[in-house]
Amino acid sequence: MAQLAKLPGIGEKTAQRLAFYVLRAQPEYARALAAALLEVVDKVRLCPRCFSLTDGPNDSLCGYCTDARRDNRQVCVVEGIADELALERTREFKGRYHVLHGVLSPLEGVGPEQLRIRELLLRLQDTPVEEVIIATNPDIEGEATALYLTRLLKPMGLKVTRLAQGIPMGGDLEYADQATLARALSARREI
Numbered sequence: 001m002a003q004l005a006k007l008p009g010i011g012e013k014t015a016q017r018l019a020f021y022v023l024r025a026q027p028e029y030a031r032a033l034a035a036a037l038l039e040v041v042d043k044v045r046l047c048p049r050c051f052s053l054t055d056g057p058n059d060s061l062c063g064y065c066t067d068a069r070r071d072n073r074q075v076c077v078v079e080g081i082a083d084e085l086a087l088e089r090t091r092e093f094k095g096r097y098h099v100l101h102g103v104l105s106p107l108e109g110v111g112p113e114q115l116r117i118r119e120l121l122l123r124l125q126d127t128p129v130e131e132v133i134i135a136t137n138p139d140i141e142g143e144a145t146a147l148y149l150t151r152l153l154k155p156m157g158l159k160v161t162r163l164a165q166g167i168p169m170g171g172d173l174e175y176a177d178q179a180t181l182a183r184a185l186s187a188r189r190e191i
């Protein structure tokens with residue numbers, strides 16, 4: 001129960017409810033759940049190019065990077081995996097992704113070297129990318145990160161765009177509805 005309560009968004013009451021559910025279910029369910037959790041830990045790792053999750057063999061690229069139908073000329077930079085999934089649900093974006101795994105946050109001691117920024121710059125040097133869409137959240141840290149990236153990317157001759165308004169300031173991409181997110185993507189502006 002204590003382990004369940006550590007999960008994000010799960011308070012003690014919910015942890016209790018989940019634990020009772022597992023206890024009441026068939027023992028096979030608990031075993032399957034434990035096996036699924038272990039499988040995630042053992043198999044899932046980060047793609048060496050875009051840092052999305054993948055369960056492919058070691059050092060192999062993820063599905064987003066290898067899908068030949070996706071456009072190499074656009075790279076969408078997101079804070080985390082959940083944002084990438086939210087954008088993917090809109091079915092509007094057909095380019096590649098780059099997951100930063102966080103945002104700049106001096107107060108929490110997160111600087112550029114803690115994010116996958118160096119990897120992004122290296123990657124952009126040897127791929128035919130024309131546009132980088134910065135899809136960090138519209139909050140203070142997300143905006144600061146977008147500004148920081150723009151200063152690095154513009155001198156490289158890249159078109160840098162930012163998702164349009166529609167996502168409220170302080171809002172969270174992950175929880176934006178599909179229509180709002182699709183609109184923000186199609187009406188993105190150059191910065």
Ligand SMILES: [Zn+2]
Pocket residue numbers: 047048049050051052061062063064065066
């Ligand atoms: Zn990838």
